[in-house]
Amino acid sequence: MNQIPVKDVTPKKGNGDKETFDLYAKREHIYVKYYKGFFKNFRIISGAIMLLMFYGFPWLQWDGRQAVLFDLPERQFHVFGMTFWPQDFMLLSWLLIILAFTLFFVTVFAGRLWCGYACPQFVWTWLFIWAERVTEGDRNKRIRLDKSTMSKDKAVRKGAKHLLWLLIAAASAIAFVGYFSPIRELVPNLFSFELGPWEMWWLAFFTVATYGNAGWLREQVCIYMCPYARFQSVMFDQDTLIISYDEKRGEKRGSRKKGADYKAQGLGDCIDCGNCVHVCPVGIDIRDGLQYECVACGACVDACDDIMDRMGYPRGLVRYTTEHQLEGKKTHLLRPRLIGYFVALIAMFSAFAYTLYSRVPLEVDIIRDRGQLYTTTPSGLIENVYTLKIANKEQNDHTYRISVSGIDGMTLVSEPVVDIAAGELLDYPIRLHVPPSDLEKPNYDIQFTVEAVDATSIRVTEENRFIGPAPSR
Numbered sequence: 001m002n003q004i005p006v007k008d009v010t011p012k013k014g015n016g017d018k019e020t021f022d023l024y025a026k027r028e029h030i031y032v033k034y035y036k037g038f039f040k041n042f043r044i045i046s047g048a049i050m051l052l053m054f055y056g057f058p059w060l061q062w063d064g065r066q067a068v069l070f071d072l073p074e075r076q077f078h079v080f081g082m083t084f085w086p087q088d089f090m091l092l093s094w095l096l097i098i099l100a101f102t103l104f105f106v107t108v109f110a111g112r113l114w115c116g117y118a119c120p121q122f123v124w125t126w127l128f129i130w131a132e133r134v135t136e137g138d139r140n141k142r143i144r145l146d147k148s149t150m151s152k153d154k155a156v157r158k159g160a161k162h163l164l165w166l167l168i169a170a171a172s173a174i175a176f177v178g179y180f181s182p183i184r185e186l187v188p189n190l191f192s193f194e195l196g197p198w199e200m201w202w203l204a205f206f207t208v209a210t211y212g213n214a215g216w217l218r219e220q221v222c223i224y225m226c227p228y229a230r231f232q233s234v235m236f237d238q239d240t241l242i243i244s245y246d247e248k249r250g251e252k253r254g255s256r257k258k259g260a261d262y263k264a265q266g267l268g269d270c271i272d273c274g275n276c277v278h279v280c281p282v283g284i285d286i287r288d289g290l291q292y293e294c295v296a297c298g299a300c301v302d303a304c305d306d307i308m309d310r311m312g313y314p315r316g317l318v319r320y321t322t323e324h325q326l327e328g329k330k331t332h333l334l335r336p337r338l339i340g341y342f343v344a345l346i347a348m349f350s351a352f353a354y355t356l357y358s359r360v361p362l363e364v365d366i367i368r369d370r371g372q373l374y375t376t377t378p379s380g381l382i383e384n385v386y387t388l389k390i391a392n393k394e395q396n397d398h399t400y401r402i403s404v405s406g407i408d409g410m411t412l413v414s415e416p417v418v419d420i421a422a423g424e425l426l427d428y429p430i431r432l433h434v435p436p437s438d439l440e441k442p443n444y445d446i447q448f449t450v451e452a453v454d455a456t457s458i459r460v461t462e463e464n465r466f467i468g469p470a471p472s473r
């Protein structure tokens with residue numbers, strides 16, 4: 001059997017054991033105990049905001065269409081009145097880099113805040129834990145229920161739990177697919193059995209994925225699958241806010257009667273009640289020190305504060321603190337790495353905001369006719385032919401005026417005004433004529449300008465070349 005030593009356990013009870021674990025050990029089910037407290041309320045508020053946004057955004061309307069819709073067949077992404085095309089992919093890359101830097105910044109400052117309060121995996125896990133408690137009862141009841149033989153009560157409770165889990169998972173899948181397929185058509189079509197095959201597939205897939213991840217896998221997703229859990233510790237320093245047990249104050253741990261002079265018995269403030277372990281959704285004991293499994297949810301802080309209140313001891317035996325603070329040293333909130341991340345973040349965010357603000361919802365590509373460099377018309381003019389690919393990236397129809405410049409005497413032969421519907425791409429052939437007497441060299445840089453007639457701020461100028469015969473001397 002493969003066994004490896006994992007850590008030296010501080011000899012808190014005087015035995016100095018070396019803990020080992022079996023690589024193929026069966027996962028122990030975690031029965032999370034109900035608790036109350038400040039950090040729980042904070043987590044409920046942040047989770048509720050996130051769930052409200054996730055379920056609500058697909059139902060919002062903006063300018064008569066779904067406010068957030070990633071229309072993959074049309075390759076258009078509508079976000080609150082703005083339409084992004086695949087050509088705007090650079091903006092998405094910028095946004096992802098900014099989000100990554102925000103995560104680094106927050107992690108250096110306050111550890112795994114993201115995991116504890118905003119990560120979808122844990123927001124849904126807490127939702128599923130709530131459903132478990134509603135249907136099967138709190139921790140001790142659930143343990144007894146799992147140990148008991150099958151009965152009508154057990155079957156009803158287990159059935160209700162899985163039904164509730166499946167309902168939450170299905171609602172989440174509908175909301176998710178609703179970001180890609182208009183939700184106001186998706187839902188009626190679902191109930192009238194008129195969904196297309198890909199919508200059916202993705203609804204089934206996300207229902208099963210949510211049910212499996214939040215109902216069964218839970219902390220294993222964080223421990224074994226999430227890359228952030230693995231690399232976040234390298235961003236920690238001794239001034240990073242972490243949730244920690246104050247060993248100096250808590251040890252030697254042990255039970256005692258309320259009001260007893262425990263210090264005279266050589267005991268610390270930890271009454272060894274195990275509450276901090278019973279509320280932990282990843283099943284670790286915070287008293288063993290900082291562990292990479294810890295998602296910084298604050299449950300152990302709330303649970304221990306509650307015990308401290310009941311015992312009449314000061315709160316904060318388990319608390320948000322820093323390694324420096326625990327060692328009795330000064331904590332430096334402003335430090336070079338944090339300032340560096342902050343400056344980089346501000347610079348990137350400003351550049352992103354400026355690019356977004358100054359973005360013109362019009363795309364013009366010019367393709368020169370590759371068949372012939374130029375032709376001569378019956379009236380002796382030099383002709384060049386182009387195709388203008390004009391994309392109206394707005395959610396309104398527009399009329400555009402096309403003009404050219406760069407050579408005296410150049411005329412645009414084609415109709416200079418075109419109508420393009422919202423979100424449409426038009427291939428528009430253009431012919432330009434120049435009298436040979438105006439050409440002093442064989443090729444010229446010329447400019448095409450396309451401008452919305454009703455909104456002159458929507459204007460794009462692109463360069464191309466006009467080619468003619470070499471002038472005769």
Ligand code: SF4
Pocket residue numbers: 245250253269270271272273274275276277287303304307317318
């Ligand atoms: S909840 Fe507090 S008192 Fe109870 S075991 Fe944990 S650290 Fe000790």
Ligand code: SF4
Pocket residue numbers: 243276279280281282283284285286293294295296297298299300301
């Ligand atoms: S140790 Fe505390 S903060 Fe960390 S996951 Fe467990 S309960 Fe949450």
